[in-house]
Structures are given as C-alpha cells and as structure tokens.
Amino acid sequence: xxxxxxxxxxxxxxxxxxxxxxxxxxxxxxxxxxxxxxxxxxxxxxxxxxxxxxxxxxxxxxxxxxxxxxxxxxxxxxxxxxxxxxxxxxxxxxxxxxxxxxxxxxxxxxxxxxxxxxxxxxxxxxxxxxxxxxxxxxxxxxxxxxxxxxxxxxxxxxxxxxxxxxxxxxxxxxxxxxxxxxxxxxxxxxxxxxxxxxxxxxxxxxxxxxxxxxxxxxxxxxxxxxxxxxxxxxxxxxxxxxxxxxxxxxxxxxx
Amino acid sequence: xxxxxxxxxxxxxxxxxxxxxxxxxxxxxxxxxxxxxxxxxxxxxxxxxxxxxxxxxxxxxxxxxxxxxxxxxxxxxxxxxxxxxxxxxxxxxxxxxxxxxxxxxxxxxxxxxxxxxxxxxxxxxxxxxxxxxxxxxxxxxxxxxxxxxxxxxxxxxxxxxxxxxxxxxxxxxxxxxxxxxxxxxxxxxxxxxxxxxxxxxxxxxxxxxxxxxxxxxxxxxxxxxxxxxxxxxxxxxxxxxxxxxxxxxxxxxxxxxxxxxxxxxxxxxxxxxxxxxxxxxxxxxxxxxxxxxxxxxxxxx
Numbered sequence: 001x002x003x004x005x006x007x008x009x010x011x012x013x014x015x016x017x018x019x020x021x022x023x024x025x026x027x028x029x030x031x032x033x034x035x036x037x038x039x040x041x042x043x044x045x046x047x048x049x050x051x052x053x054x055x056x057x058x059x060x061x062x063x064x065x066x067x068x069x070x071x072x073x074x075x076x077x078x079x080x081x082x083x084x085x086x087x088x089x090x091x092x093x094x095x096x097x098x099x100x101x102x103x104x105x106x107x108x109x110x111x112x113x114x115x116x117x118x119x120x121x122x123x124x125x126x127x128x129x130x131x132x133x134x135x136x137x138x139x140x141x142x143x144x145x146x147x148x149x150x151x152x153x154x155x156x157x158x159x160x161x162x163x164x165x166x167x168x169x170x171x172x173x174x175x176x177x178x179x180x181x182x183x184x185x186x187x188x189x190x191x192x193x194x195x196x197x198x199x200x201x202x203x204x205x206x207x208x209x210x211x212x213x214x215x216x217x218x219x220x221x222x223x224x225x226x227x228x229x230x231x232x233x234x235x236x237x238x239x240x241x242x243x244x245x246x247x248x249x250x251x252x253x254x255x
Numbered sequence: 256x257x258x259x260x261x262x263x264x265x266x267x268x269x270x271x272x273x274x275x276x277x278x279x280x281x282x283x284x285x286x287x288x289x290x291x292x293x294x295x296x297x298x299x300x301x302x303x304x305x306x307x308x309x310x311x312x313x314x315x316x317x318x319x320x321x322x323x324x325x326x327x328x329x330x331x332x333x334x335x336x337x338x339x340x341x342x343x344x345x346x347x348x349x350x351x352x353x354x355x356x357x358x359x360x361x362x363x364x365x366x367x368x369x370x371x372x373x374x375x376x377x378x379x380x381x382x383x384x385x386x387x388x389x390x391x392x393x394x395x396x397x398x399x400x401x402x403x404x405x406x407x408x409x410x411x412x413x414x415x416x417x418x419x420x421x422x423x424x425x426x427x428x429x430x431x432x433x434x435x436x437x438x439x440x441x442x443x444x445x446x447x448x449x450x451x452x453x454x455x456x457x458x459x460x461x462x463x464x465x466x467x468x469x470x471x472x473x474x475x476x477x478x479x480x481x482x483x484x485x486x487x488x489x490x491x492x493x494x495x496x497x498x499x500x501x502x503x504x505x506x507x508x509x510x511x512x513x514x515x516x517x518x519x520x521x522x523x524x525x526x527x528x529x530x531x532x533x534x535x536x537x538x539x540x541x542x543x544x545x546x547x548x549x550x551x552x553x554x555x556x
Contacts, residue, residue, distance in 0.1 A: 076466055096553070097470070104468035114463050118270045128467045130265060175467075 024088045025049040026183055026214045027073065032082030034068055041080065042068050044239045050183075050216065055209045057225045058218040060236035066218040067111065067187055069236065073216065074108045074185045075099055087182070104132055107181030107213075109189040113172040115160040121171045122147065122156040128179040146174040149204070165192040173201055177208055184208060186217045190224060202227055259476045259483075259541075268464065269457065269477055278449045278482075279489035282442060286493025286536060287500075289438040290529055294501050296431030297525035303424040310413040310421070312344070312385040314394070316401055317409040319378045329405035330379035336404050337383050342393040349380035439539070446486060446540045450547040453478050465555060475548040479541060486540040494533045501529075 027050035034043040043065045050056060060066050071077040072084060075091070084091045086102060094102075107128075115124045126143045147153050150170035152163075160168050169192045176184060184205065190198035198221070206228060209215045216234075219225070225233060235242045316333060320326040330348050337346040354377050362372060385393045394412065401408050454461065457478075464474055501521075508520075521529070 074466060076462075100465075100468045100470045103466060108466060114459070116268065116460055116463060119267060123267060127268075127464075130262075131464065131467055131469045131473065 024052075025085070026052045026054075026087065028083070028085040029072075030083040030085075032072070032079045032084060034065075034072065034077065035080045042239050043079075043236075046082070046241050048234065048241060050214055052182075052214055053209065053212050054214055055206070055228055055231040056214075056216040056234055057228075057231055058216055058234045058236065059220065059225070064236040065239045066236055069241075070108075070185050070187050070216070070218055073183070074106050075103050104128070104179065105182045107176035107179065107184040109169075109173050109176045109184075109186035111187040111191070113160070113168045115168055115171055115175075117160055120157045120159060121152055121163065121167075124160070124171050125174045125178055127175060132179060142178055146178050150174050166194065166197060169193055170197065170201070173204070177204065180208070180211070181213060184213050184215045186215070188218055188220070190219065190221060198224065199227070259480050261476055261480050265473075265477060266480070268460065269481055278445060279485050279492070281445050282486050282489030282540070283493035283496070285438050285442045285445070286490045286533065287497040289435050289442070289536070290494060290497035290532060291500060292431045292434040292438065293529055293532060294497075294521060294525070296428045296435060297521050297528060299424050299428035299431060301520060301522055301525065303421045303428060306417060306421040306424065310417045312387065312390070313413040314383045314385065314397065315349075315411045315413065316381040316383065316405070317378045317411060318381070318405045319407065319409070320405070321376075326379045329408070330381055333381050333401065333404045333408070336400060337381065337397070340396070340400065342386055342388070342396065343383055344386045345382075345384040347382050349382055351377065354380065439536070442536060443539065443543050446482060446543045447547045449482055449485070450478065450544045451551060453482065454548065454551050461552070462555065471549055471552040474552060475545055478548050479545045482544040483537065483541040486544075487537050490533045490536050490540075497529075 027048075029046050029048050032043065032046040033041045034046075035041045046069065058066050058069065068077070072079055073086075075086070078084075078091065087105065089102075116127070119127070122143055125146055126139050129139055129142065144153075144156075147156050150173065152158075152167060152170060155163065155167065158167075160171070163171065169189065173186070173189055176186070186205070189205075190201055193201065202224060205215050205217065217224075225231060318326050318329050318333070320329055334346045334348050337343050355372055358375070358377075359369065359372060363369075383397065385397075394410070398410055401410055461474055505521075
C-alpha cells in the first residue's frame with residue numbers, strides 16, 4: 001500500500017488529517033434520534049462510542065436502520081435530535097463550510113457503489129485525491145497500486161457500466177480507501193463479490209485498521225464477522241441499538 | 256474571472272455533452288434581439304437629441320400684412336432689428352423663391368414657377384435663431400420687437416410643432432431601453448433555469464462529490480464554467496447575427512440623407528455600448544449561474 005514520497009505527499013494535502021484528541025472517541029452518539037418527514041423516528045435513542053483504531057460490525061435485519069445510521073456517520077444526514085460528535089467536534093454546532101474537511105477524513109463504501117458513470121475506473125478511484133487537491137504527478141502511483149490490488153489493472157479505463165457488479169464494488173472500495181481515511185464506513189461492502197474477493201477486501205479493511213483507521217462495516221454476513229479478531233459488534237433492532245458484546249457501554253469508559 | 260479556470264481532470268467530472276440543450280440557442284435569440292433593441296434605442300435617442308438641438312432656438316415669424324410692399328418692408332426691418340439684438344444669433348429672410356419651391360413640392364409644381372402658385376398671397380417669413388439661455392425671456396422680448404416692427408405678425412417657435420415629434424422619438428428610445436432591460440432579465444432567467452436543471456440532472460454526481468469532501472465552490476465552478484461557455488456560444492452567435500443585420504441596415508441607411516432619417520446613427524458611443532453588451536451579458540450569465548448554484552448547493556447538507 002505504500003508508495004514512498006508520493007504517498008507522503010498525498011497524505012500531506014488531505015485536509016484536517018489530524019487524529020482525534022488523545023483518549024477521545026472517534027465517534028460519539030449521545031441519545032440520537034432520526035426521523036424522515038412527519039413519520040415516527042427510524043432511529044431512536046442511539047448512544048455509542050467508536051474508539052480510534054477499532055473495528056466494528058453493524059448488523060441488523062433489513063430496514064432496521066443500518067444505512068440511516070451510517071448516513072449520519074458519513075455526514076450525509078444530520079440527526080433529528082441528540083448529539084453527534086465526530087473527531088471530537090459536535091456536528092450540530094459545526095458550520096457547514098467545515099463539513100468538506102471532515103468528509104475528507106471519512107471513506108465511504110456505498111451499498112449501491114455510487115460510481116460516477118462517465119468516469120473510468122481509474123478516474124473514479126482518483127476522485128477523492130483530486131478533490132483534495134493532490135497533483136496529477138502524485139496520483140498515478142497510489143491509483144495504479146490500488147488498481148493492481150483490486151485486480152483491475154487491465155480494466156483501468158473501463159466505465160462502470162461495462163464492469164460487473166463485483167468489479168464496481170471493488171472500484172468503490174478502492175475509492176473509499178485511497179485517501180487513507182481515519183474513519184472507514186462500509187455499507188454491505190462484500191454483497192456483490194465472491195467469497196475470495198470478500199476475504200481480500202476484508203483483509204484490506206483489516207490492514208487499514210492496523211494502520212490506525214477506525215472501520216465500521218454494515219453486513220449480514222456472519223462468517224465475515226468471525227474473520228476479524230477483536231472486532232466489536234453493534235446490532236440494530238427496529239431503530240434501537242443493542243450492545244450484545246458490551247463494547248458500546250454508555251456513558252463510555254473514558255481513560 | 257468570467258469563465259473560471261478548472262483543471263482538465265476536474266472538468267471531466269461533468270459529462271462531455273452540453274449541459275443545457277437549447278440554452279445557447281435561446282441565449283443567441285435573446286442576445287440578437289437585445290442588440291437590435293439597443294441599437295434602435297441609441298439611434299432614436301440620437302435622433303431625438305439632434306432634432307431637439309435643431310429646433311430648440313429656432314423661431315419663424317410669419318408676416319401676413321396684405322400689402323406686398325409693406326409686407327416686404329416689415330420683413331426686412333424685422334430681420335435688421337432682430338439681427339441687432341444680443342439674444343439673436345442669426346436672422347434671415349426666407350426668400351420668395353424658397354417659399355415657392357417648398358410649396359411647389361406639396362401643390363404639384365416642383366420648380367415653384369407655376370403661375371397659379373405665384374398668384375397665391377404668400378406671407379413673408381423671417382427665420383430667427385436665438386442664442387442659448389433664458390428662452391422664455393428671449394421669446395417675450397422678440398414678441399415685443401415683432402409687435403413693434405410688424406404688428407399682427409405671428410411668432411412660431413419650432414419647438415411648438417416639432418417638439419412632440421422629438422418627444423415621441425425619445426419615448427420610443429425609452430421603450431427600446433426597457434426592452435433591452437427585459438431581455439437581459441429574460442436571459443438571466445434562462446441561465447437560472449439552466450443552472451437549476453443542471454443541478455437536478457447531476458444531483459447524484461453532486462451528492463457523491465459532496466460526500467467525498469468537495470466544497471460548494473469546487474462544484475459550483477464546474478457548473479459555472481460549463482454554463483458560461485454554453486452562454487458565450489449563444490452570445491457570440493446572437494452578436495454575429497445582430498451585427499450582420501445592423502451593418503445591412505447601416506448600408507441601406509447610408510443613402511438616406513433627408514429628413515428625420517438622416518439624424519439616426521449610432522455614433523462611436525452607441526457602437527461602444529453595443530460591443531460592451533455581449534461582454535456584460537457573459538459576465539452577468541456567469542455571475543447569475545454562480546449565485547444560483549451556490550444558493551442551491553447550500554440546501555444540500
């Protein structure tokens with residue numbers, strides 16, 4: 001994953017790339033509720049902490065609210081009530097112009113990939129770095145390396161419409177991790193890939209996690225959960241978060 | 256910067272095809288009409304001013320004394336006395352032949368040598384040009400002078416009968432100016448609709464760009480650039496067609512040297528305004544697009 005100075009230059013231009021304060025949680029949800037429109041809340045009384053460098057699985061039945069919870073994590077949605085702190089800062093009080101800097105610290109793998117259809121696989125993967133202002137001369141190395149890693153060197157110039165579902169998912173994952181995010185949010189990232197590729201992708205997440213990235217993966221795949229040592233599990237049931245492993249105690253244990 | 260500079264790789268974030276479909280054509284039509292209306296407005300305003308300048312201080316005194324000898328004597332005396340006044344710039348007798356020639360154009364004998372025409376009891380006319388300043392006071396003094404030298408003569412300020420024509424032309428110039436303003440507003444509305452339509456069409460891309468950390472300015476610049484280029488194409492086309500029409504009209508107009516038509520021209524200021532309008536239109540379109548885009552993007556988290 002490392003490419004020497006190019007990688008270092010890439011890291012340099014990623015804005016706000018500082019770790020959360022020592023001893024602080026990466027993410028804190030305090031009594032958060034979310035509703036869409038006038039209907040009842042889809043998420044209720046959600047409270048948890050995500051510690052820096054930890055690996056979490058988010059499980060729950062379809063419609064339990066996993067994607068809604070992840071949307072708040074990757075700043076696509078503000079909560080209807082409660083407090084969300086990200087990297088130690090209260091999102092409710094955060095001015096809108098600071099959001100892009102925070103979003104650049106978060107990598108997202110969407111359930112529906114959300115690749116930009118008129119861009120090649122290479123350009124889709126390079127997108128976060130380009131948006132962050134990384135120069136073209138520094139892009140080629142990391143992007144080429146990522147393409148090799150996901151096994152799509154030969155299809156680098158292919159448009160998403162010509163890629164299979166699994167290939168699109170690999171491109172989406174490469175795009176999410178190329179900027180070495182501090183927090184990686186993945187919504188069913190292995191849903192469209194074969195078991196071998198699922199294991200490789202999980203290996204990538206684990207490698208990133210070892211480098212300090214906090215990872216949260218929403219999945220139905222029980223086998224996947226068992227493959228990561230020390231992973232903690234969060235379970236959503238009808239919009240409420242349960243804590244089967246006791247890892248999400250609230251108020252949190254603060255050192 | 257009217258058309259923002261965007262790195263080539265970022266430009267590819269929007270598809271290659273034109274964003275706005277018919278926008279360049281609509282803008283071209285509006286620009287052409289704007290320039291033609293502006294040219295008409297400038298031409299009419301210059302005509303009105305030229306007529307106004309010409310008639311503002313011109314007076315004609317009509318002496319209708321029945322005895323032709325007395326009438327001629329009164330006309331000569333009035334010319335002499337008027338020319339001696341400090342508020343009179345020029346005074347001259349209108350020659351009989353000149354009167355006959357003018358009447359002949361209306362009564363069927365262009366040479367003015369028709370015996371019937373010559374038998375008409377024509378008044379003696381004295382044209383007087385006043386110097387600038389207190390027009391009302393000058394007219395009052397001239398009235399008094401006329402009463403003294405040629406009792407019963409009629410003093411006719413040209414502004415009295417040509418003034419409404421100049422006023423009408425001036426009103427038409429304002430109407431043309433209003434049309435220019437309305438068409439600029441319509442062009443702005445087209446740009447706003449184009450920007451909103453573009454945001455709607457590319458909402459998924461915009462949301463994606465937001466979520467990976469793109470700022471509103473980065474996104475707005477992409478769209479602003481594309482809309483400004485589309486608009487510039489339309490403006491260039493509209494300007495070219497309007498210029499061709501104006502040059503054709505100007506070429507045909509160059510043969511017209513008589514009457515009100517001869518006073519209608521654009522002048523250097525008018526041409527400068529017409530050249531500035533397309534540039535202002537591009538700048539306005541880019542600014543409108545930018546503001547519309549930023550306002551719309553703010554509504555997205």
